Amino acid sequence: MNLLEVRDLYVKYRSYWYTYHVLDGITLRVSPREKVGLIGESGAGKTTLLKSILQILPPQGRIVRGEVLWKGVDLLKADKGYVMNVRRKGIGMIFQDPLSALNPVFKIKDQLLEVLRYSYDGYSKSELLSLAEELIRSVLLPDPARVLESYPFQLSGGMRQRVVIAMALASAGDLLLADEPTTNLDVTIQDQILRLIDRLVIERGLSMILVSHALGVVAKMTHRVYTMYAGNIVEEAPTPKLFNEPLHPYTKLLIENVPRISSRRLGEGIKGNPPDYRYPPPGCRFHPRCPYAVDICKKVKPFCVKVSRDRRVACHMYSEGLEKVDGDVNAN
Amino acid sequence: MLIFALARVLPGDPIRAAFGPDVPEEVVKRYREMLNLDKPLYLQYFYWLRDVFQFRLGRSLITVRDVSADIAEFFPATLELLLASAVFRIIVAFPLGVLSGRKPGAIMDNIIRVLAYIGICIPTFGWAIILQLIFAYWLGWLPAIGRISEEFTGHVPRITGLMTIDSLVSGNVPAFIDALKHLLIPTVALSIGGAVQEARILRASIVENIGRDYVLNMKSHGIPEKIIYFKYVLRPSLTAVVPVMGLDIASAIGNAFLVESICNWPGMSRYGMIAMLRKDLNAIVGVVLITGIAYIAVNTITDIVLYVIDPRVRLRGREE
Structure with missing residues (x-):
């Protein structure tokens, strides 16, 4: 059974004047111990998708319809207590920006203990404290006692992100959502952090959804990749296949435009801009580009078609003669 | 020093202003010599400074005693008003801000917004008159002027000079209630405009903090919303409102004279205003000096409060 399955999810944001149709029918699944990549330009709705899974969208955001099945239970219909429990013990999320993901006026200890208190009910205060120290040690921070007594602004960006990872681990019983965990970090520590996450996920037997712009990282770390464009999943494939032989024009452009050190010229980028979510283009949202x-x-x-046993793509070039698939190619 | 010089260069003869046009020339001359007004300005300043270090602020021409004695008599009344104002601001601004920040755009938020505009639009003296009209004149619940009713006058020992505290310390409960009633109108008039403004600032700060990632982060861990709001959002939000509140209270020292005049509150601001109009040199300088000291005191308290709630303030120095 799938650990997490998102089915036909629509999310919109509402401002005073406009409605932004951000997620436009997302379908995705994660199996136990599977590492899934999510790629696409900024503003494709990747972060919105992760937030929708946990139902922590800002007040303007609304889930219009769809299902978020966690171990077979639809979180959108489940009662609040169940959702809270999933947040506490099931899913942990690493936020993009370690600078803003921690409260500036509370010690690391206070914040981490607050998280642990709910994730490990029935533990005594001293047990929670040793758990906290253990977590800090597991993210390879030296001197846990001192880190716990620090305020966020006393730590470097890399250290803070490790703390955020430790927090996420505290409530990631089964699944870790990593939302561009290294985008806001120094290049030199990006690699360390990613290795750390990869190791922890494997050690703890977790599943992961990794959102990243760094395609090389996704290629190395994940089993399966989804390409997202403007609120749609446009392609899904096992990682090696997607990178060796991308099918969707957008995935192709994305992979072609990765800047390479060996190449002297800079990639041209993909022409045009992501669409205006207030008035998304009719038909395929990618057609103008x-x-x-x-x-x-x-x-x-274009609807999603199954082009081979484990591949799925939403493009008219491939749809001839193939049946529309609802949900996932591998879903039984 | 500036105030000292300014007070001296004000037009008009202070002695004449104090005694009227009919006093004989020699009396005027004698007073001039007594107050060193016949000496050059720098000498006057020197004498004044020498006295200040001995806690003497010079003689007032109106009350005909040392200004320090006057201030000792009038300052506690103003202090009482300011303390009450601070308490009122805290008990009004914080709950209102917290309530309206909780659900921005909800009915409660809009009601408070309207109240805030009303509060800000009406000036201090306007509030004093309106409150007097409603609560003292129409409803008769509260006394309009003074610090305490006649029946208690002289029955409350002067310990701190704060009528409410003195009566409480001496165990005179009816007098305490009476003093409190007298305190109510001037306090509300003095602080309501500021209090609602501070509530708005707190609300804005809360709304800003709620959208931050760390709130989402805590939410993503299944921490109850109430704990996130009252513990983790409120504290960083307070760092925005505390300095404003401090400044407001400090400037209320200066603004108090309107309320003190209207409510016949025997405070220092009213004393200072009379001194100003009558060109009572030493009294003016003395009041300004005390006001300055009070200002510094309020700011120090504000800094201490910030120091406690915001570790960034506390530890910044040590980090560099």
């Missing part, structure tokens, strides 16, 4: 776009792309939204 797609080099292969034909008439049908402007009118009909």
